[in-house]
Amino acid sequence: MKIGIVGYGKMGHMVEQRAAARGHEVLWRANSYEELVAAVVNGQEVDVAIEFSSPAAVVENLRFCLSHGMKVVCGTTGWYFKLQDVLAIQAQHPASALFYAPNFSLGVRVVSLLTQQLARYEKLLPQYDVAIEETHHTAKLDAPSGTAILLAEPFLGEEGRYKEWALPPNAPEGALPITAHRIGSVPGTHTVRLDSAADTIELTHVAKGREGFADGALAAAEFVTSRCGVFTMEDLIPER
Structure with a gap:
């Protein structure tokens, strides 16, 4: 090729x-x-x-x-x-x-598929709050990352609890928070977190390089x- x-x-x-x-x-x-x-x-x-x-x-x-x-x-x-x-x-x-x-990343594609499954369960378990966190190197220009937005999408919709995503601290009520960090030379880390009073579920992808x-x-x-x-x-x- x-x-x-x-x-x-x-x-x-x-x-x-x-x-x-x-x-x-x-x-x-x-x-x-x-x-x-x-x-x-x-x-x-x-x-x-x-x-x-x-x-x-x-x-x-x-x-x-x-x-x-x-x-x-x-x-x-x-x-x-x-x-x-x-x-x-x-x-x-x-x-x-x-x-x-x-x-x-082929691994991120797998995480995306798993996140879609999580989103289906989340609709049945309203006691869980959802948040997404991503960390990248300081040279990355856009925030949040496109991957973080991709992982948020299964939780959004007219019938769901979250209508949109937003960056803290100015996230409006009802928005799914995406926290973005720019630190050093981190290739990319993304976490989908479902949190309740009883426990926390986390799905994380860590890129080790490019x-x-x-x-x-x-x-x-x-x-x-x-x-x-x-x-x-x-x-x-x-x-x-």
Whole structure:
């Protein structure tokens, strides 16, 4: 598989390292929109572009790649408020593909599935309060993390106790609290906590490094190269 890397920071470097270990070839690396345009215009055709840039840059990067019929795996977060705009671009270019996820760790996908099960029980056990806590390195720009929001979603809804999530200390009554910490070089830790007067239930995922995120992104790239459309981790690892 021939790969282009969009966003050549720590994650981009890790993707390149793990790609080589899986027998893939990185043809180009773009650390700016201008470098991305130059790589594509110069005819360095790749099977897939893997995007780990920044919330400020990601939408323009995706717009360019999709409008050129490319297959893109996107691990950048903090842009989902513009998701519908990006999906519309993909729909206008049906030969393209977009695989996006707030977290490409296969372990986090398993935790997400377990959280969905917890949420079903929580609706039957109103004595439990739910909270989510996440910790990341100080360079992470968005808070809370996309993964924390993903883990909160099964507990939200019109019929549930929680209508929305919010960051303390300004969380309104009835909101599910998500506490975000930015400390040192922590790759990522997420905890879903159900607490009652009798006991506490915790489900925690601890990333030990960036390798798991890179391997998951490459698994997504291998999945998407032969497909067109829009995909998420639910397609790569279905519930059943």
